[in-house]
Amino acid sequence: NAGVTQTPKFQVLKTGQSMTLQCAQDMNHNSMYWYRQDPGMGLRLIYYSASEGTTDKGEVPNGYNVSRLNKREFSLRLESAAPSQTSVYFCASKPDIRTGWGGYTFGSGTRLTVV
Amino acid sequence: EDQVTQSPEALRLQEGESSSLNCSYTVSGLRGLFWYRQDPGKGPEFLFTLYSAGEEKEKERLKATLTKKESFLHITAPKPEDSATYLCAVRGGGADGLTFGKGTHLIIQP
Numbered sequence: 700n701a702g703v704t705q706t707p708k709f710q711v712l713k714t715g716q717s718m719t720l721q722c723a724q725d726m727n728h729n730s731m732y733w734y735r736q737d738p739g740m741g742l743r744l745i746y747y748s749a750s751e752g753t754t755d756k757g758e759v760p761n762g763y764n765v766s767r768l769n770k771r772e773f774s775l776r777l778e779s780a781a782p783s784q785t786s787v788y789f790c791a792s793k794p795d796i797r798t799g800w801g802g803y804t805f806g807s808g809t810r811l812t813v814v
Numbered sequence: 815e816d817q818v819t820q821s822p823e824a825l826r827l828q829e830g831e832s833s834s835l836n837c838s839y840t841v842s843g844l845r846g847l848f849w850y851r852q853d854p855g856k857g858p859e860f861l862f863t864l865y866s867a868g869e870e871k872e873k874e875r876l877k878a879t880l881t882k883k884e885s886f887l888h889i890t891a892p893k894p895e896d897s898a899t900y901l902c903a904v905r906g907g908g909a910d911g912l913t914f915g916k917g918t919h920l921i922i923q924p
Contacts, residue, residue, distance in 0.1 A: 703857075732911055741818075742858070742901070742914040749910055757911055789857055802848060802860035803912060 701725050703806035705790050711812045712780045720775040720809050722790030730793040731773035732757075732803070733765060735786040742789065748773055780813045787811070816841045816906040820915035827892060827922050835887040835900055835918045843907025847885050849878050850901040852917070858901055861887075892922045 744757030748767040850858035864880040877888040903912035
């Protein structure tokens with residue numbers, strides 16, 4: 700019963716490098732989300748996907764792209780990393796409201812440092 | 815624009831000393847107010863969802879309440895293992911996803 704799995708857990712990038720953060724959920728949830736958490740800022744929504752094949756911008760989408768590969772997987776890509784993207788990134792998922800409601804489930808996070 | 819303000823930013827209590835954390839919010843069309851617990855280096859862990867004013871939910875030493883403008887997380891006779899950051903979030907009628915407050919960092923001293 701893994702829930703939401705994020706990889707990698709830690710990453711250090713140089714400015715300008717690219718990378719993809721991976722997220723997978725095994726709860727058959729329709730909606731998936733990417734948040735970033737910065738000291739003193741709280742969690743902020745980057746992108747979300749309400750269902751397979753759809754994605755939408757959140758509060759802070761600039762510098763990021765996403766792909767909803769299938770119902771289980773939602774990846775976040777940094778094409779050209781900047782120091783301002785140093786943060787902790789969390790993936791989350793939510794079930795279809797018609798099938799029950801237990802709150803959004805979060806992964807354990809990816810700690811990214813851009814130098 | 816949905817907004818969530820949590821107070822205090824930090825709270826230090828003695829073991830057994832009850833207190834309350836506050837979450838004030840403004841949202842267009844509340845579709846849920848959420849409380850999460852976050853331990854250092856971990857992701858947020860779901861505690862409660864409240865949907866309408868007057869609603870209350872309890873779990874062990876925690877009790878969450880909701881009014882039209884704010885929510886309280888009451889902690890009764892806390893233990894050191896209750897030490898964590900408590901996050902409040904709302905889901906409004908606009909875009910999907912949650913709007914979070916900055917959290918209250920709670921320390922329970924033995």
